[in-house]
Amino acid sequence: MGLKIEDISFTYETGTAMQVRALNHISCEIPDDRFIGLIGHTGSGKSTLVQMLNGLLKPTQGRILFNGEDIHGDGYDRKNLRAKVGLVFQYPEHQLFEADVLSDVMFGPRNLGLSEEECRKRASESLFMVGMGERFFKKSPFDLSGGEKRRAAIAGVLAMHPQILILDEPTAGLDPRGRDEILGLISEMKKKLRMTIVLVSHSMDDVARYVDQIMVMNNGKLVYNDVPSEVFRHHKELETMGLSAPQVIYIMEYLKERGLPVNTEVLDIQSAADSIMACMGPAGRGRS
Amino acid sequence: MIKIRKLIHDYLKHDEDGAVSEEIRALAGLDLDVKPGEFIVILGHNGCGKSTLAKHINALLFPSEGEVWVDGMNTVDGEKLWDIRQEAGMIFQNPDNQIIAQVVEEDVAFGPENIGVPGEKIRKRVEESLKSVGMLEYRRKSPGRLSGGQKQRVCIAGVIAMRPKCIIMDEPTAMLDPSGRVEVLKTARQLNREEGITVILITHYMEEAIEADRVIVMDKGKIALQGTPREVFSRVEEMKDLHLDVPQVSLLAWELRRRGLKIPADILTREELADALEKVIS
Numbered sequence: 067m068g069l070k071i072e073d074i075s076f077t078y079e080t081g082t083a084m085q086v087r088a089l090n091h092i093s094c095e096i097p098d099d100r101f102i103g104l105i106g107h108t109g110s111g112k113s114t115l116v117q118m119l120n121g122l123l124k125p126t127q128g129r130i131l132f133n134g135e136d137i138h139g140d141g142y143d144r145k146n147l148r149a150k151v152g153l154v155f156q157y158p159e160h161q162l163f164e165a166d167v168l169s170d171v172m173f174g175p176r177n178l179g180l181s182e183e184e185c186r187k188r189a190s191e192s193l194f195m196v197g198m199g200e201r202f203f204k205k206s207p208f209d210l211s212g213g214e215k216r217r218a219a220i221a222g223v224l225a226m227h228p229q230i231l232i233l234d235e236p237t238a239g240l241d242p243r244g245r246d247e248i249l250g251l252i253s254e255m256k257k258k259l260r261m262t263i264v265l266v267s268h269s270m271d272d273v274a275r276y277v278d279q280i281m282v283m284n285n286g287k288l289v290y291n292d293v294p295s296e297v298f299r300h301h302k303e304l305e306t307m308g309l310s311a312p313q314v315i316y317i318m319e320y321l322k323e324r325g326l327p328v329n330t331e332v333l334d335i336q337s338a339a340d341s342i343m344a345c346m347g348p349a350g351r352g353r354s
Numbered sequence: 355m356i357k358i359r360k361l362i363h364d365y366l367k368h369d370e371d372g373a374v375s376e377e378i379r380a381l382a383g384l385d386l387d388v389k390p391g392e393f394i395v396i397l398g399h400n401g402c403g404k405s406t407l408a409k410h411i412n413a414l415l416f417p418s419e420g421e422v423w424v425d426g427m428n429t430v431d432g433e434k435l436w437d438i439r440q441e442a443g444m445i446f447q448n449p450d451n452q453i454i455a456q457v458v459e460e461d462v463a464f465g466p467e468n469i470g471v472p473g474e475k476i477r478k479r480v481e482e483s484l485k486s487v488g489m490l491e492y493r494r495k496s497p498g499r500l501s502g503g504q505k506q507r508v509c510i511a512g513v514i515a516m517r518p519k520c521i522i523m524d525e526p527t528a529m530l531d532p533s534g535r536v537e538v539l540k541t542a543r544q545l546n547r548e549e550g551i552t553v554i555l556i557t558h559y560m561e562e563a564i565e566a567d568r569v570i571v572m573d574k575g576k577i578a579l580q581g582t583p584r585e586v587f588s589r590v591e592e593m594k595d596l597h598l599d600v601p602q603v604s605l606l607a608w609e610l611r612r613r614g615l616k617i618p619a620d621i622l623t624r625e626e627l628a629d630a631l632e633k634v635i636s
Contacts, residue, residue, distance in 0.1 A: 106531075107501070107531040107532075107533060107534070108501045108502040108503075108530070108531050108534060109501055156529075211400070211401060212400050212401070213400065235529075238528055238529055239400075239447065239525065239528045239529075239558075240400060240558070241398070241399040241400045241558050241597055241598065242399075242558065242560075242597060242598055242599040243399055243597035243598070244399070244400055244597075245558075268530070268531045268532060270532070271602075308501075308531055308532065308533035308534070309531065309532055309533070310532040310533075312602075313561065313601070313602035313603075314602050314606065316624070317602060317603055317606060317624045317627065320624040320625075320628060321624070321627070321628055321631065324628040324632070326628070326631060335602065335605050335606050335609055336609070338606055338609075339606060339609040339610055339613060342606075342610060342615075342631070343610070343613055343615070346615065346631070346634060346635065347635075
């Protein structure tokens with residue numbers, strides 16, 4: 067079922083001179099088993115939207131349904147909602163605090179009131195899922211490398227068994243290999259656990275490679291909600307919103323301008339190379 | 355401008371009794387010379403020592419062994435500490451952690467005030483600094499209301515107001531959206547070209563390195579590769595081994611060569627790629 071967002075708006079500091087409308091009549095669905103990219107410049111409203119999704123903020127107007135139920139309805143169990151719609155904040159490694167990795171990951175399940183045994187089971191499963199075997203369990207979180215810390219933090223949210231996992235800029239500050247590792251891991255997790263991932267990102271190249279749907283926020287509005295190739299077709303409009311398309315699209319656009327009949331709707335280097343090779347014909351072949 | 359000789363830095367870990375339990379070598383005998391006015395980009399995977407290096411140039415860290423000279427001053431010379439920090443300003447990843455005042459111009463004035471620049475001169479410096487980062491019209495605004503790119507430019511203005519000869523930027527764009535990234539990079543280039551300030555930019559975005567005078571790739575606390583962007587980015591395989599990428603154009607050109615297309619190995623821009631492809635066809 068997933069999340070259904072019905073015409074929500076949100077205003078910060080209503081009735082004061084500082085009043086800001088952060089979300090402006092947004093409607094969309096976040097179905098099960100989907101990989102969604104959420105993009106938008108700083109201040110576009112994407113963080114506000116994300117905080118709506120697990121009930122941290124309440125819309126000033128409109129409704130949010132999770133599995134068919136209004137999350138702000140009377141008697142709705144929002145604690146359970148926060149387990150089901152897991153949120154991994156930016157730089158989640160700053161939120162590790164327990165004495166060892168295993169206890170840190172057990173913190174969430176413990177808060178759900180699960181038995182000690184169940185917490186331990188979930189924590190170890192989650193840690194294995196993020197590629198951190200038993201040798202990490204008793205380590206202090208502070209002795210981990212940057213990438214390991216981040217994976218431990220993700221495990222902490224995974225241990226809540228979310229149906230939807232929202233990650234806010236999970237690759238910020240990581241080197242290219244680290245970026246690939248985390249995104250590969252997330253993609254793998256999605257396949258195994260069949261959950262929905264919402265990836266909040268500033269990197270169009272990352273988004274293009276992994277997601278099957280992109281939501282674009284601008285000035286509190288949802289301006290695009292479509293498959294990547296459709297969204298990136300609007301790269302000129304994206305630029306006016308402080309965003310961009312993946313690098314490879316610009317390269318292909320330019321080659322086309324220069325008269326090469328290449329496909330401009332590619333999203334990765336391999337398909338770009340395929341398309342270029344196809345236009346080169348026999349002229350370009352032979353070993354260099 | 356900067357002279358680094360056989361720089362070694364060990365981070366010491368202490369156990370509960372305060373005794374040293376572990377030594378981690380972050381810099382392992384690094385040599386580096388930076389000429390005045392150079393624009394240098396430092397690349398390297400997480401943990402390769404690049405941030406440690408940056409902190410040495412700003413005298414926030416001191417060598418375990420070896421020497422660091424900034425404009426003729428040795429960083430271990432306690433008397434010169436403040437001069438060094440003034441000459442080599444530093445910008446960090448998160449602008450929110452660097453902004454302290456409620457109003458943009460007050461934030462920029464903070465540095466000069468601290469070193470006792472007289473009032474009238476401060477006003478002038480603040481104005482000039484904000485102008486050179488293109489933020490003068492926001493002087494009376496609250497930093498909280500600015501975008502990430504604008505905040506980072508205010509931080510840069512704060513450093514420039516100290517009249518440094520060199521700015522070290524440690525992943526200044528990591529937290530910014532694409533337009534913020536472009537703004538900050540443009541500002542860095544402008545300061546370098548128009549005001550002759552030496553820039554050392556640390557980044558994980560390969561695209562940001564294309565216009566540098568020199569690219570330095572670090573690995574295991576040492577320089578693994580260096581040269582012009584063209585030289586460095588034509589070594590695709592070595593870069594991959596170092597956990598890094600090359601700009602997308604270079605990667606695409608490399609892939610095309612791998613598939614047998616006869617184009618040069620050192621393509622860096624889309625113009626060069628188009629030229630090369632046209633040559634193949636004709």
